[in-house]
Amino acid sequence: QGPLEESGGGSVQTGTSLRLSCVASDHTLGTWAMAWFRQAPGKERDFVSAIAGHGNSTYSADWVKGRFTISRDNAKNTLYLQMNNLHPEDTAVYYCAACCPDTMVVPTTWAPYEYWGQGTRVTVSS
Numbered sequence: 001q002g003p004l005e006e007s008g009g010g011s012v013q014t015g016t017s018l019r020l021s022c023v024a025s026d027h028t029l030g031t032w033a034m035a036w037f038r039q040a041p042g043k044e045r046d047f048v049s050a051i052a053g054h055g056n057s058t059y060s061a062d063w064v065k066g067r068f069t070i071s072r073d074n075a076k077n078t079l080y081l082q083m084n085n086l087h088p089e090d091t092a093v094y095y096c097a098a099c100c101p102d103t104m105v106v107p108t109t110w111a112p113y114e115y116w117g118q119g120t121r122v123t124v125s126s
Contacts, residue, residue, distance in 0.1 A: 009120030022096030038092035093119040
């Protein structure tokens with residue numbers, strides 16, 4: 001088990017919702033930027049959403065279009081991704097990641113992220 005562990009994935013129908021969770025087991029991540037990325041079969045890992053250490057700022061990919069909401073509960077050391085109105089194109093493995101403690105940096109590319117979970121699979125069928 002790594003420092004981050006995702007859960008909440010599954011197989012769902014188009015138009016339904018899922019909430020992904022990411023728990024940090026070994027670190028207190030209150031000051032770390034955290035993010036969700038996803039990787040569909042045969043494709044590169046794409047940025048989904050990111051949130052600043054204290055949760056005051058969030059950033060999302062343009063295609064999210066308000067369907068997904070990132071949030072965090074620092075008291076529970078947990079990151080969330082609420083995904084609504086899921087489409088088949090959202091089928092992917094979703095990863096959470098953490099970086100940049102004690103800074104204001106919130107990267108929207110994967111390279112700066114230091115810690116990663118193993119991923120949770122989301123499959124959306126039509």
